[in-house]
Amino acid sequence: LFAGPTEFVKGVVAMSGLPDAERIEVCFAGRSNVGKSSLINALTGMKALARASNTPGRTQEINYFTAGDDFYLVDLPGYGYANAPLPVVEKWQRLLKQFLQGRQTLRRAFVLIDARHGVKSVDDEIMSLLDSAAVTFQAVLTKADKVKEVEREEILNQVRGALSKHPAAYPEIIVTSSEKGWGIPTLRTVI
Numbered sequence: 001l002f003a004g005p006t007e008f009v010k011g012v013v014a015m016s017g018l019p020d021a022e023r024i025e026v027c028f029a030g031r032s033n034v035g036k037s038s039l040i041n042a043l044t045g046m047k048a049l050a051r052a053s054n055t056p057g058r059t060q061e062i063n064y065f066t067a068g069d070d071f072y073l074v075d076l077p078g079y080g081y082a083n084a085p086l087p088v089v090e091k092w093q094r095l096l097k098q099f100l101q102g103r104q105t106l107r108r109a110f111v112l113i114d115a116r117h118g119v120k121s122v123d124d125e126i127m128s129l130l131d132s133a134a135v136t137f138q139a140v141l142t143k144a145d146k147v148k149e150v151e152r153e154e155i156l157n158q159v160r161g162a163l164s165k166h167p168a169a170y171p172e173i174i175v176t177s178s179e180k181g182w183g184i185p186t187l188r189t190v191i
């Protein structure tokens, strides 16, 4: 699918550092530790392309990756709780919001939701921001391997309910596990 090289381009710390708006971009947003970087690795089939870790707040810059010659995949810092000093967290969260509201080449945001936790109020805030910026977004359930099927269905219902209040949301939810590779082909197809 991604014809051409997949590689790290740059880490961006301010809007002025964004690459030229020459390619279509899709980005991965979500609470800290939800599995954004891991999902990019699973998507590209490259285990250590994006750095993942168990510490919330691992990704602190907007990281750009090429996905072939046509796309950029954009790994975002998380929102919500992070294991980093507050001023640092506030700085990257401001940048994150500026990016989501103001990146012209952004075609779709994937909003990642932990299959164990469902949509939290911080997710809802980000979704409202995307609504007002008219950025189409799609929910991706992550870490589906960590919950039983009944639990997953309950969470899916909660997520559906939350999405129904957001005009910019796609109704379809993609259920994934980066660990097991579940839903990865579907996500590739959507991109």
Ligand code: GTP
Binding pocket: 030, 031, 032, 033, 034, 035, 036, 037, 038, 039, 051, 052, 053, 054, 055, 056, 057, 058, 059, 060, 076, 077, 078, 079, 142, 143, 144, 145, 146, 176, 177, 178, 179, 180
């Ligand atoms: P920040 O950069 O801190 O915002 O986190 P992130 O959203 O990029 O999460 P990351 O990909 O770093 O993953 C966080 C932790 O969850 C890591 O320990 C991953 O190994 C684990 N993880 C990610 N995806 C999955 C999954 O599908 N299943 C399981 N079991 N663990 C996962």
Ligand code: MG
Binding pocket: 036, 037, 038, 051, 052, 058, 059, 075, 076
């Ligand atoms: Mg990360």
